[in-house]
Amino acid sequence: MPVAVLHASVARPSGRLGPLAVEAPDEDVFTLAVAAAEALPPESRPVTRVDLVGEFPPESEWEILEALGTPEASVHRSPPGAAHLLETLRSHPDTPAAGVRLVLAGDVSALGPGNRLEHGALAVAFRLGDGPGLSFSSIASHATSPATPSARLRLPAAHGAEPTPLLLLGSEARVASAARDAGGLGYAPGIVPHAPPGTGPAPSTPTAVALRAAPPGEGGPIEFVLAALGADRDVYAYGRSTGRVAWSEALSSATVALAAPPVRDTPADLDLRAEGAYVPRPRYVENLPSRWRLLADHCGACGHRTFPSRGSCQACGSAEVAPEPLSRVGWIVEAVTTVRPGAQPTEFDRTVGLAGAYSVVVARSPEGPRATFQVAGPSGTVALGASVVPVLRRLYPMEGEWRYGRKAISGPNSSG
Amino acid sequence: MARRRATVVGAGHTRFGVLPDGPRALMRQAVDAAFRSVDRGVDRSRVEEAFLGTLGFSGWQLGNASAALAEEARIGHAPVTRVENACASAGFALRSGVRAIESGARDVVLVVGLEKMTDSPSAHRRYWLGVSGDTEWERLAGLTFAGVYALMASAHMAAHGTPPEALAAVAVKNHANGTKNPNAQFQKVITREQVLAAPRVADPLGLLDCCPVSDGAVALILAGDDMARTLTDTPVAVVGAGAGADALALQERDSLTQLAATRVAAAEAFRHAPFDRTGVQFLEVHDCFTIAELLALEDLGFADPGGAAAMTLEGATALGGRLPVNPDGGLKAKGHPIGASGASQAYEAFVQLRGAAGARQVVGAERALTHNVGGSGASATVTLFERM
Ligand SMILES: [Zn+2]
Numbered sequence: 001m002p003v004a005v006l007h008a009s010v011a012r013p014s015g016r017l018g019p020l021a022v023e024a025p026d027e028d029v030f031t032l033a034v035a036a037a038e039a040l041p042p043e044s045r046p047v048t049r050v051d052l053v054g055e056f057p058p059e060s061e062w063e064i065l066e067a068l069g070t071p072e073a074s075v076h077r078s079p080p081g082a083a084h085l086l087e088t089l090r091s092h093p094d095t096p097a098a099g100v101r102l103v104l105a106g107d108v109s110a111l112g113p114g115n116r117l118e119h120g121a122l123a124v125a126f127r128l129g130d131g132p133g134l135s136f137s138s139i140a141s142h143a144t145s146p147a148t149p150s151a152r153l154r155l156p157a158a159h160g161a162e163p164t165p166l167l168l169l170g171s172e173a174r175v176a177s178a179a180r181d182a183g184g185l186g187y188a189p190g191i192v193p194h195a196p197p198g199t200g201p202a203p204s205t206p207t208a209v210a211l212r213a214a215p216p217g218e219g220g221p222i223e224f225v226l227a228a229l230g231a232d233r234d235v236y237a238y239g240r241s242t243g244r245v246a247w248s249e250a251l252s253s254a255t256v257a258l259a260a261p262p263v264r265d266t267p268a269d270l271d272l273r274a275e276g277a278y279v280p281r282p283r284y285v286e287n288l289p290s291r292w293r294l295l296a297d298h299c300g301a302c303g304h305r306t307f308p309s310r311g312s313c314q315a316c317g318s319a320e321v322a323p324e325p326l327s328r329v330g331w332i333v334e335a336v337t338t339v340r341p342g343a344q345p346t347e348f349d350r351t352v353g354l355a356g357a358y359s360v361v362v363a364r365s366p367e368g369p370r371a372t373f374q375v376a377g378p379s380g381t382v383a384l385g386a387s388v389v390p391v392l393r394r395l396y397p398m399e400g401e402w403r404y405g406r407k408a409i410s411g412p413n414s415s416g
Numbered sequence: 417m418a419r420r421r422a423t424v425v426g427a428g429h430t431r432f433g434v435l436p437d438g439p440r441a442l443m444r445q446a447v448d449a450a451f452r453s454v455d456r457g458v459d460r461s462r463v464e465e466a467f468l469g470t471l472g473f474s475g476w477q478l479g480n481a482s483a484a485l486a487e488e489a490r491i492g493h494a495p496v497t498r499v500e501n502a503c504a505s506a507g508f509a510l511r512s513g514v515r516a517i518e519s520g521a522r523d524v525v526l527v528v529g530l531e532k533m534t535d536s537p538s539a540h541r542r543y544w545l546g547v548s549g550d551t552e553w554e555r556l557a558g559l560t561f562a563g564v565y566a567l568m569a570s571a572h573m574a575a576h577g578t579p580p581e582a583l584a585a586v587a588v589k590n591h592a593n594g595t596k597n598p599n600a601q602f603q604k605v606i607t608r609e610q611v612l613a614a615p616r617v618a619d620p621l622g623l624l625d626c627c628p629v630s631d632g633a634v635a636l637i638l639a640g641d642d643m644a645r646t647l648t649d650t651p652v653a654v655v656g657a658g659a660g661a662d663a664l665a666l667q668e669r670d671s672l673t674q675l676a677a678t679r680v681a682a683a684e685a686f687r688h689a690p691f692d693r694t695g696v697q698f699l700e701v702h703d704c705f706t707i708a709e710l711l712a713l714e715d716l717g718f719a720d721p722g723g724a725a726a727m728t729l730e731g732a733t734a735l736g737g738r739l740p741v742n743p744d745g746g747l748k749a750k751g752h753p754i755g756a757s758g759a760s761q762a763y764e765a766f767v768q769l770r771g772a773a774g775a776r777q778v779v780g781a782e783r784a785l786t787h788n789v790g791g792s793g794a795s796a797t798v799t800l801f802e803r804m
Contacts, residue, residue: 054603057708150681211518269657278551279551279556281553281554287552290560291556291638308553329736334571334672335567335568335570335672336567336570337563337567337570337619337621338559338616338617338618338619338798339559339563339565339566339571339618340615340616340617340619341616342542342575342617343541343560343562343563343618344558345542345543345545345555345558345559345560346539346542346543347544347555347558348558349539351558358558360557360558360559360563360567361567362567362571362666362672368666370666370667370668371553371667372550372553372557372559372665372666372667373557374557374558380619384570384571384574386575395556403556406556
């Protein structure tokens with residue numbers, strides 16, 4: 001059976017600048033890629049290989065395996081750009097039948113001359129493996145012009161028999177250009193909302209456009225998935241399916257309105273050091289299974305869940321514990337505060353400087369243990385009793401690198 | 417034979433506040449005052465051991481601060497042990513001194529609490545104000561103590577309907593008491609409206625719900641009850657010394673609206689005491705934030721869960737009320753030099769039970785309770801005092 005794309009997902013950042021979805025100060029290509037991967041449907045087969053397409057931070061090889069909880073997988077990097085994404089998707093390494101492969105591609109917002117935003121940020125995740133899904137046998141890539149390299153669909157002569165939705169994601173100008181190209185091939189443009197209703201402000205200009213092929217005949221359902229990244233700063237990519245792919249989106253509901261383009265890190269930013277409450281790198285790394293993957297020890301003797309994980313049961317002391325991640329949804333807020341400027345630890349001076357006050361919650365997981373989370377995005381948006389979702393975000397820089405952890409955003413069942 | 421008890425025979429207290437003096441000078445002033453206060457005098461050579469409660473705020477002599485006390489107290493080569501349990505450092509230092517005397521190992525012990533906080537730049541202070549909280553979960557979520565107590569306040573309000581006015585009433589009462597204490601940092605009456613309208617620090621706590629950053633030192637001279645009357649006619653006996661501990665982070669605790677460490681400490685303190693809660697005539701409780709005083713009243717067993725708000729609003733805890741709480745102004749108005757506060761509470765018990773508290777005197781007071789909390793409840797001491 002040919003290896004196919006089984007599932008795909010896209011994660012958009014929570015920041016908004018005009019019509020564009022751009023990364024908030026605590027988001028980057030790593031957090032977006034993790035969000036995209038976590039939006040994929042559940043899968044029981046282990047991940048054996050991860051491809052990172054884009055400008056990922058230096059530590060991303062081990063960090064992505066830690067975040068995904070797939071320590072056995074190998075990690076491979078590709079340069080940014082849709083052409084590289086397509087190439088990576090098409091190159092089918094031998095994936096064991098028992099395993100699956102993840103391709104994670106992402107990019108942060110592109111700043112043009114005069115710090116003007118050219119496109120927003122985005123990440124996509126593809127899960128590949130044996131099974132029914134999207135085959136890339138008919139994908140071709142084509143540069144529309146040497147000045148604007150891009151990947152482009154070449155329709156086969158007899159191309160399927162059903163309505164074929166396409167999704168273009170990318171900068172407005174490039175998507176429009178792609179739409180023109182596709183229009184010449186018989187596709188008709190339509191508009192996909194920027195975000196589902198009620199989850200954020202409606203942009204005045206769409207940054208994503210869907211194209212639907214005129215139904216040329218009859219036959220089984222065929223879906224088309226097309227992803228355009230701003231990866232080589234202004235390109236798109238698309239491909240044709242021969243099956244059905246489950247496509248999901250990870251959307252932050254904590255929308256941050258930004259007054260200025262995203263901040264780019266300088267070496268000085270990463271050189272910030274906390275004097276008190278110091279967390280040396282080995283201590284940070286040691287706690288990542290619980291901090292990132294919410295790993296708890298499930299006691300075989302008494303059933304108690306110990307979080308953060310300690311290797312034995314906090315209730316009865318038994319060493320017969322199984323490491324199990326807590327749910328990533330359905331945490332209920334039991335205490336909440338908003339920390340005002342001046343009351344933050346100095347490590348969060350940058351957070352306060354960029355975003356002002358922030359909220360912090362103690363929330364209880366569906367399994368029982370509690371955790372303390374900063375709330376991502378605007379303060380005062382999460383109330384007692386609300387349902388929250390812990391998402392991976394930047395915390396603060398220490399020892400020359402970004403430290404990441406879970407922050408809370410409003411959950412799907414939250415009234416707030 | 418009755419168990420040997422420790423007594424307080426002398427006590428010295430610097431002013432609390434923004435002071436020009438450094439940590440060595442503060443210790444020296446407090447210790448000198450303590451020795452002067454011993455009615456019939458006690459030679460420094462009789463001090464067999466000393467305990468120093470201090471956090472080491474701002475990093476001044478973070479290691480081996482004990483030696484600085486040995487020098488400034490001029491107690492020769494008597495051993496000094498530094499005790500660090502955050503804001504409860506002096507409460508635990510006092511308990512160590514009490515145990516040394518109760519065990520018969522020592523006859524005269526010096527206990528000192530110290531903190532110098534206001535000489536650091538504000539950014540440096542903010543580093544230090546959270547160092548005693550849970551670093552790996554609470555601090556990494558962006559919390560210092562105001563935020564942690566604010567989380568407890570939000571949970572307490574949700575569980576019991578505690579109104580913001582009850583928090584404000586704690587601040588108003590303690591500021592009123594502070595005006596009667598010449599050592600207090602704040603000497604100004606405030607109104608409930610001012611507390612509620614003050615800028616927010618960590619919702620629901622505002623600026624006037626929080627204790628200040630303070631300098632200060634307090635010294636206590638302890639002696640065995642079998643020899644106390646050779647030093648003074650009015651020793652104050654320590655008749656209960658309880659302590660407890662809890663998880664560092666709120667997320668690990670059974671309850672977000674109770675401090676188990678306080679409850680355990682109170683139970684231990686009363687276990688062998690000659691009186692129960694009905695015999696206590698006033699309390700010195702750890703009111704680093706207004707919510708903390710309400711939690712203390714409930715955890716110490718003087719109010720039912722959720723009942724401290726009504727008790728405070730009806731004036732029962734005011735000077736002249738049914739059970740005065742923090743007659744010296746509390747941490748809120750008197751100031752909170754972290755490592756000194758537990759000793760300052762004992763100082764207040766000493767002067768009150770000797771009838772020497774002046775304008776803030778609790779009339780006829782013979783029995784008192786002091787309550788000192790470390791961090792957001794990771795440690796606590798409860799000490800019972802009775803005039804001999
Ligand atoms: Zn167990």
